[in-house]
Amino acid sequence: MIVAVATQKGGSAKTTTVVNFGAALAERGERTLIIDLDAQSHATLWLLGSTARQVGPFVHDWLDDRVEPDAAVRPTRWCDRPGGGTSMCSQQISA
């Protein structure tokens, strides 16, 4: 299942929805990958903390063909659950 949450309007709870929906899926035992394409990288901040936004490789490194996609995937605290959650981060996508 692939779920995309998108709307041009900022502050409309996209990130809040994605982070909580992803965590709920992981807690139910689903393998969950959250892809954070927003240059604000708030999903990454929420799931992994501020230091994760400074250490690459990032999702834009994969989009630019500099790394394989797996290189940008980080484990989250939900990874010890039966399904496990993961996150991609995108800080500096606009740098």
Ligand SMILES: Nc1ncnc2c1ncn2[C@@H]1O[C@H](COP(=O)(O)OP(=O)(O)O)[C@@H](O)[C@H]1O
């Ligand atoms: N159900 C809610 N009730 C109150 N505040 C909320 C709710 N959902 C999100 N927020 C708040 O709204 C703000 C914007 O949410 P966010 O998910 O970051 O928006 P977006 O990703 O669409 O820009 C955040 O400060 C968040 O804590």
Ligand SMILES: [Mg+2]
């Ligand atoms: Mg957001």
